[in-house]
Amino acid sequence: MSTQLEKDLGRALDERAAGMTGGLDLAEVRARAVDLRRQTRRRWATGLAAAAVVVVAVPAALLLPGHEDAGPVTPSPTPTVAPDKLPDPSPDATQQNVLEGLPVGAAPNWPYLLGTTVHLPDGSTVALPGAAKDSDLADVGGFVSYRGGWLVADSGMRMTRYDSSGGVVAQGEGNSIVTSSDGTRVAYLLGGKAFVGSRSGMSEGEQELAGDTGGEGLVGLVRDGAVYVPGAGAVRLMRYDGTVGSIDDVYIATATSDSANLVGGYVDEHTGGVVDLDTGTVLWREGWRALSFSPDGRLLAAVPMDDNGEPSELAMLDARTGATVARAPLVDNGIQLNGAPVWEDETHLLFVADSGPSPHQAILRMGTESGLERATPAVAGGSETGMERYHLAAGR
């Protein structure tokens, strides 16, 4: 039997939706269908070519310190390796999933979740507590080992902290887990409060940070505390000293580095960039959207801001200049970036990727001087099926 709230809710949804009327005609739908078919064929066609994908590397000099010119940077001059025109796929080629065609590299040196099992860098596995079956983890928001147990965020905005035996230590509303650049500290939201603590739990207790994120997740850590964005144009810092401040030079923060004290994101409504919190200066501004800084803060993983929908490529930028260090075409190779990448070390990124023609998912690796490679088996599933298979542990 419905409660009054449920009846009111149904009525509210009916009323709100009533004003929407369909305006699509067959020609528009057919045009979109043609686009989708073209994209699919291009992905299939590149299934064979994908194995030959290399990441374009820029001379290592760009990685060295001393290149701190804050002048404008053009984001897309580096040629990509994907040919403009690809041969028609042979019938056999259409059967190979793009991910399966990639070179196979070493297993991730980073914890990841496949189904309900956490795979650790030493090759061992452990069951993630709180999940009896795959579907319970179809939309994991994040997870990380913490103080001998686990922190797990699910898509229902619920954060659970487990002890080493899988017992629930604490549970409440919360949607984000971030770590320090060196991986030793973890900050998370639980029950509307933000906490930060050492990951090992050996050296200190947890600290509750002052401030109210208003339900928004944490972006990351900087030297003085944790960054969150309660709304466009309002970037806040919950400092370890108990005060709350603003980061005025950033419009929306999307990535942070506590090792280099940098914030990446939008420097205005339409422009990406990086701000140095030590000097308060905008280091560069261009059309890249910051995703995550390398552990030492020298590189930044980013995608083009103008891509509407799927990022066309994943790039490694010099964090202090915005210069392109390496880039990997994605859409043209039939690869979809799924979630934010994490840095496996100072020069390698790991990310979950989706691909067709039959939906598959795998974890891929991108290096500053090496091509894309597959770090895990490609398994059936992925965003198109509604069943996420892989999740990388929360990280920098």
Added chain:
Amino acid sequence: MHRLKASTDSDFAEWMTARQGRLLRTAYLLTGDPHTAQDLVQNALAKIYLRWDRISDREHIDAYARAALVNEHRSLWRRPWRRREVVSAQLPEQAGGEASYDGMSAALWAYVQTLPPRQRAVVVLRYYEELTEAEAADVLGISVGTVKSQTSRALATLRSGLADHPELSGKEDG
């Protein structure tokens, strides 16, 4: 061949004309943005169009379309480059912000927009599409138990939000 294609188009167009309004309204409730909703429906319809000849069970085409729509929407969930833009650029409107809706409806819609994606999808499927828990679970590819827990959390959030509006409290059974 052309005759067959024309027949297919005609069948599809007839079905689309009858159903796209409902799909668009569901998409709007899922996304909260008319442009995104239109894009979502166009993608879902295009995928159905491509598979129209292979969909043998026409009696269940509506359910198929609904699942296609929800899957299209779900594919956006894990994309931080889109998610944060939505979070940042479209803060939920305030309760009572539109004169054409009474206070309760406006307040509930405002709080529905704050729900995380899966809870919101469950709410839309259960209370707008009026699906059973089992049907919603099937569409979302999750267990019935998860539908129940997500529904429970969503209703708790809405109930808690309404508690901040004492002028509406007399209309709700708590």
